[in-house]
Structures are given as C-alpha cells and as structure tokens.
Amino acid sequence: MAVVKRIRLFLIESPIRMARLQGVGNVKGTVKRVLLELTASDGTIGWGEAAPWEVFTGTPEAALAALDIYLRPILLGRPIRHIRETMALLDKALVGHAEAKVAIETALFDMLGKQTGLSVADLLGGRVRDTIPLSFSIADPDFDADLERMSAMVPAGNVIYKVKTGVKPHREDLAHLEAMRARFGDTIDLRLDYNQALQPFGAIKILRDVDQFRPTFIEQPVPRPHLAAMASFAAALDTPIMADESCFDAQDLTEIVRLQAADAISVKLMKCGGLLKAQALMAIADTAGLPGYGGTLWEGGIGLAAGTQLIAAAPGISLGCEFYMPHHVLTEDVLEERIPHRDGQVVVPDGPGLGIVVTEAAIRANSRVLAMRD
Numbered sequence: 001m002a003v004v005k006r007i008r009l010f011l012i013e014s015p016i017r018m019a020r021l022q023g024v025g026n027v028k029g030t031v032k033r034v035l036l037e038l039t040a041s042d043g044t045i046g047w048g049e050a051a052p053w054e055v056f057t058g059t060p061e062a063a064l065a066a067l068d069i070y071l072r073p074i075l076l077g078r079p080i081r082h083i084r085e086t087m088a089l090l091d092k093a094l095v096g097h098a099e100a101k102v103a104i105e106t107a108l109f110d111m112l113g114k115q116t117g118l119s120v121a122d123l124l125g126g127r128v129r130d131t132i133p134l135s136f137s138i139a140d141p142d143f144d145a146d147l148e149r150m151s152a153m154v155p156a157g158n159v160i161y162k163v164k165t166g167v168k169p170h171r172e173d174l175a176h177l178e179a180m181r182a183r184f185g186d187t188i189d190l191r192l193d194y195n196q197a198l199q200p201f202g203a204i205k206i207l208r209d210v211d212q213f214r215p216t217f218i219e220q221p222v223p224r225p226h227l228a229a230m231a232s233f234a235a236a237l238d239t240p241i242m243a244d245e246s247c248f249d250a251q252d253l254t255e256i257v258r259l260q261a262a263d264a265i266s267v268k269l270m271k272c273g274g275l276l277k278a279q280a281l282m283a284i285a286d287t288a289g290l291p292g293y294g295g296t297l298w299e300g301g302i303g304l305a306a307g308t309q310l311i312a313a314a315p316g317i318s319l320g321c322e323f324y325m326p327h328h329v330l331t332e333d334v335l336e337e338r339i340p341h342r343d344g345q346v347v348v349p350d351g352p353g354l355g356i357v358v359t360e361a362a363i364r365a366n367s368r369v370l371a372m373r374d
C-alpha cells in the first residue's frame with residue numbers, strides 16, 4: 001500500500017491586481033499562502049493549499065510551521081488511503097491550524113484520485129452538479145471601477161454580485177445599491193456581506209434600509225459571537241441571514257441551529273478544516289434546512305479546486321460560490337491551466353484527483369517563493 005514518502009512546502013506570495021476593501025483586513029498588493037506537495041512511495045504526487053487570512057483564521061507563517069514541524073513527522077509513512085484516520089491523528093497531535101490540515105487532506109485526496117482514476121468529487125460520493133454559479137464580490141475602494149467591471153461581466157453571464165457593505169458610510173452603501181439596481185434592474189442577483197461590521201445596537205434599522213434593494217441574503221451583519229442578534233435579524237427580516245464568521249465548523253453550526261441564528265451558511269474549507277469536515281457540516285445544515293454557499297478567503301487554484309470538488313459533490317451547497325480569485329484578483333495563478341468558468345459558472349474539472357496540473361515551474365513563474373521546506 002502506497003505511503004507518504006516526501007513532503008515539500010512552499011510559502012508563496014502572489015501579487016493582486018485590485019485593492020479589496022473588506023472592512024476587517026483590507027487587502028492591497030499581495031496575498032500569501034502555503035502550497036504542499038506530497039509524493040507517495042509509488043511516485044504519485046498530490047497538491048494541497050493552506051490559505052489563512054490573519055484577521056479571520058490565522059497566518060500563512062503559522063501554517064508553514066504547523067506543517068513543517070508538527071504535522072510532517074506524523075504524515076510521513078502514512079498510507080495514502082487511510083485519509084480519515086490520518087486526519088484524526090493530525091487533530092490529536094495539533095489543536096486548531098485548520099488550514100494546514102486542509103492542505104494535507106486535499107493532497108491525500110488528490111493522490112488517491114490519481115491512483116484510482118477518480119476525481120475528488122467521485123471519492124466524496126460522486127458529483128451532483130457539473131457547474132457552480134459564480135459570485136463576484138464588489139469590494140473595490142473605487143465603486144465606479146466595480147460598476148464598470150459589472151458592465152462587462154453582466155452581459156458575459158456573470159449575474160451574481162456580493163457587495164461588501166458596512167465598510168463605507170451607510171448612505172454610500174445605499175447609493176451604490178441603488179446605482180446597481182438602476183443600471184441592471186433585476187437581471188442581477190445581489191447579495192450583501194457586512195463582514196461583522198455592524199454592532200447589534202441599531203443594526204436592524206440599517207438592515208431594513210438595505211433590504212429594500214432585494215438582496216438574496218445578508219451575510220454576517222454583526223461580529224461572530226452575537227448569535228442572539230443574528231437570530232433577531234433572521235426572525236425580523238424576510239431576507240435570509242447568512243452566517244460566515246459565526247460558523248466555522250459543525251460545533252458552531254449546532255449552536256446556530258439551536259438558536260435559529262441564521263438561514264444559510266458560508267462554507268469554507270479553511271474555516272472547517274477539510275473536505276470530510278465540510279461534509280459533516282453540510283449534513284447538519286441539510287438536516288436543519290440551511291443551504292450552503294461556497295465562500296473563500298484568498299485561495300489560489302489548488303484551494304479553489306478542492307472547494308470546487310466539494311461543492312460538486314454537496315447537494316446542499318446550492319447558493320453558488322465566490323471562486324473568482326485566480327481569474328479576477330490574482331494577477332497569475334500557480335496552475336498550469338486555470339479552472340475554467342463559462343457563462344457565469346465555474347466548470348467542475350474532469351480528470352482524476354483535483355483535476356488540475358501544478359508544477360514547481362508554474363509556481364516559480366507566477367509567484368514569489370518566500371520559503372521552502374523539503
């Protein structure tokens with residue numbers, strides 16, 4: 001039985017082409033992440049990615065140390081096939097560090113897929129969809145630049161837009177939402193994401209104001225711990241409330257369901273710690289009737305390939321995804337070929353494993369390698 005024989009780690013930095021105003025953690029210039037290459041004793045290679053965000057889940061430097069110092073000795077020699085058992089061992093050896101564990105699990109599934117000729121979605125139970133609706137986030141400090149982008153993207157079939165509200169003054173948010181509805185009417189599917197920007201005190205008044213622009217959902221209006229306030233908005237508004245920062249994992253979701261604190265959840269591999277854990281999370285969400293949305297931090301192609309395979313095999317993640325980074329935000333990506341998107345949909349790759357090709361040459365050509373461990 002093939003086992004893990006070699007582990008290579010790359011801490012990389014990629015330039016981004018537009019500034020992003022996200023309320024917490026405004027991003028400008030570059031993003032950093034860790035790429036992991038596993039080689040099996042039979043020569044099979046698998047790739048994974050840890051893409052933490054320091055204001056949300058953690059730091060890339062901590063992910064690199066977790067992988068290199070703490071998880072490497074456990075992983076070496078482990079059978080590729082025993083993914084669930086390996087992940088349990090890693091959880092036992094190191095608390096937290098969800099992103100580092102995602103990278104390992106992704107690479108193990110990628111290898112198992114290549115060994116068996118099956119895609120990761122096949123290994124997760126088989127695909128239920130071939131394409132995933134793509135949402136683009138309106139977060140440029142220059143709103144007019146975003147409006148121009150939309151004017152090109154809407155005719156090309158990209159109709160879902162998530163507006164990062166609560167960063168600029170409320171009256172500006174209202175003016176921007178009005179401008180979008182005025183220009184595109186109901187041809188666009190508008191969603192709002194406050195990224196925890198509001199305080200519970202007075203939030204409902206603001207939410208009722210933006211509600212007139214008919215958003216499909218309002219994401220995370222208040223900070224992570226305020227589940228009672230989230231529940232009050234969910235009860236008061238017809239528009240669904242989505243939990244993102246309030247819902248990292250199955251434990252969080254259990255509490256959300258108990259308090260009826262959200263109508264939908266944002267699912268991110270970097271929050272919940274992997275594909276198997278995302279499936280466990282969605283089992284609870286499905287049971288409670290809460291649809292999922294494929295959220296991201298600043299993943300590149302490897303992380304998004306894992307997310308794409310997950311959503312392809314997760315019926316409950318029905319609200320689309322925001323996997324647009326490699327196409328619209330990163331200037332380059334580390335994949336030999338980007339995951340295609342067509343008519344406003346991400347196309348789930350065919351082919352074994354993650355369905356992508358990564359090479360060291362592509363990594364070095366398209367990003368700056370800050371550190372490497374072998």
Ligand SMILES: [Mg+2]
Nearest residue numbers: 193195219244
């Ligand atoms: Mg969010």
